[in-house]
Amino acid sequence: MRLLVTGGTGFVGSNIVKVAIERHQASVVTTSHSWRGDGSEPFSVVPVDMTNPVALRAAVIDSRPDAIVHSAILNDFVRMYADRSLAWQSYVESTETLVAAANEVGAKMVLISTDWVFDGAQPAATEKTPPNPINLYGVLKVVGETIVTSTANDGAVARVAGVNGTHWLRDDYVAAQNPGLGHFIGAVVNGLRTGQPFAVWEGPLNMVGTPALASESAEMVMRIIEKDRRGIFHCTSGATVDRMGLALATAAAFDLDAELLTVGPGDFSGTGPAPIPVDTSLDATYTSDALDYELPDLDRLLATFRHEVDHAELLPV
Ligand SMILES: NC(=O)c1ccc[n+]([C@@H]2O[C@H](COP(=O)([O-])OP(=O)(O)OC[C@H]3O[C@@H](n4cnc5c(N)ncnc54)[C@H](OP(=O)(O)O)[C@@H]3O)[C@@H](O)[C@H]2O)c1
Secondary structure, three states: OEEEEEOOOOHHHHHHHHHHHHHHOOEEEEEEOOOOOOOOOOOEEEEOOOOOHHHHHHHHHHHOOOEEEEOOOOOOHHHHHHOHHHHHHHHHHHHHHHHHHHHHHOOEEEEEEEHHHOOOEOOOEOOOOOOOOOOHHHHHHHHHHHHHHHHOOOEEEEEEOOEEOOOOOOOOOOOOOOOOOOOHHHHHHHHHHOOOOEEEEEOOOOOEEOOEEHHHHHHHHHHHHHOOOOEEEEOOOOOOEEHHHHHHHHHHHOOOOHHHEEEEEOOOOOOOOOOOOOEOOEOOHHHHHHHOOOOOOHHHHHHHHHHHHHHOOOOOO
16 A cells, blocks of 8 residues: 655654554655655655645655545644644645545545544544534644545544654654643653652643554554545544543553652643643544454553553554
8 A cells, every 4th residue: 555644754643654664564655844864764755845735736646645644734833823824724725735636646535633623521522523623723623624524535534632652753752741631641751750750730721531542543544544434533542531540540551650740730831822622532432343443441552652662663463
């Protein structure tokens, strides 16, 4: 299978690329924006700015993929609010361009989306629960989702949520706590390993969710493609947990001192003016059945992540 991944150089995208190559023997082309490799990578790289529709379409036409996974984002909330045209181009118009190009070459189109399409008061939202975003990021994602589900000849939306795990392409990646539940497990591990207290944030931020491990979400995305599924999917775990519960489970799974966990105020400096959804827990039962995939519980998610941290490899299947 020939796969084009936009944002394959990012955190989630690097997992899609790695899982596609190592577990699914895919031939992968990824777009890059700031990332530069050394040419030894087991995939092809096309420098593309996704806000340039001509270059983005050309990447599709030139690579003739069987499937496109659109994972690239403008991951800067403050900039999104400061430059809403750029935000629209990055999220909405890039998706329009990719869907049109996918239709042109007969490729499947998968958009990576988010649990933040929900308002934070829709616990255990299913794939069929109507979204109700409360910030610009969520709005832009819902618009992208709608473009895919209504205009792609063969389209799917893969919502990921509170993504944790390994960035396989950036040695300088450091997981840091943020208003979402993504990167949180790594932040707790990094914090507790210093032997210093680690303050788990509280406040009107994403306090409850159904976190994912990026490599597991990547496996689910590959199954969407290989099983030729269409529609909306929740590519996350089967475990709903609150922020402190996730911190405690992380300490146990990584043999770290849970006594060092404290509670402290959240840092909202990077989120822009709009609110953060508080409970973005997801139900992924439909997805699990559709993909014939057993959702990881928290123990399995943490054990798999620990294997990645300890061995710098995907958990052998
Ligand atoms: N992380 C989470 O917890 C989480 C939760 C829910 C949903 N998601 C979704 O997962 C997807 C990936 O997020 P992530 O966490 O992996 O983000 P990330 O690590 O910040 O990666 C962003 C990617 O987008 C690329 N990119 C940025 N600006 C670009 C541009 N103008 N043109 C082309 N490419 C550009 C970057 O390329 P370079 O590296 O080459 O600069 C990078 O590959 C997004 O759709 C996001 O909404 C993530």
